[in-house]
Amino acid sequence: MSEIEEVLEDEEPQICVPKLHDCKNGRWYEFEEKWKPSVTTFLNVISKGIGFNIWLGNSVSYELAMEYADERADLGSRIHTDIVHLVSGLPVELIKREEEEIKRLYEFIQFWHQKKPVPLHIEIPLWHPDIPFAGTADMIAEIDGEIWLLDWKTGKIYDSHTYQLSAYKYLAEKVLQITIDKMAVVRLSEYRGDEIPTIEDKAKYQFKELEPIDYRIIENIYELWVMKNSSPKPKLIKKYPSTVILVEPVEDEDDNDKQETINI
Secondary structure, eight states, X not given: OOHHHHHHTTSXXXXXXXXXXXXXXXXXXXETTEEEEBHHXXXXXXXXXXXXXXXXXXXXXXXXXXXXXHHHHHHHHHHHHHHHXXXXXXXXXXXXXXXXXXXXXXXXXXXXXXXXXXXXXXXXXXXXXXXXXXXXXXXXXXXTTEEEEEEEESSOOOTHHHHHHHHHHHHXXXXXXXXXXXXXXXXXXXXXXXXXXXXXXOOSSEEEEEOOOOHHHHHHHHHHHHHHTTSOOOOOOOOOOSOOOSEEEEEOTTOOEEEEEOOO
């Protein structure tokens, strides 16, 4: 069980609570032996936008670029977990954190006090039998009387994020039977200087509202992903034993405990 799942285990259960799997071909959600790709997995079939392409083109190599992307993904996962703790009223230990992580958390705290969101759902898995993909919304909250779908980003904002949040929007409306009025990306970056931002300061975070894309377009992207991957199925990562030995205890015919060397 992940840290986020531990924090949220006492939350009111949803109609469907799928299990998330990291597979060789992306992330997949499983519920009652039925599998669906995550939103971010099938959206890989389209370009992230010119900004991402420029970053990738300026990289020394594709391999190094992907290594860096994985490192940033780990940072994003830690920030997501910390936000769940903060919103749940739990403290976050900063002693062993890098400065860039600490600054991002301070930006979130500034956002929280300036926008004053009233959280309705946090890190909520979204699975519906009539929709062929699934996902997890970072937060659904009420801000100034409107229902917002919010997504935390620790890197740059790309064109593909509009498709991602649009897919979450339609999933959330279907699963939760609510209307999402607006959706936005909250970018938490490493600001300059050492000052801790206050509620009176100019926002250090970036709050970017996104206009939802028609659901039929999201469906078309999913269908393109299916076509390019020949009706894909999850490719599970092999789980190996935690230890391996050359000698194992073997009982002989007289039931005496002995050890026998295993030839490999």
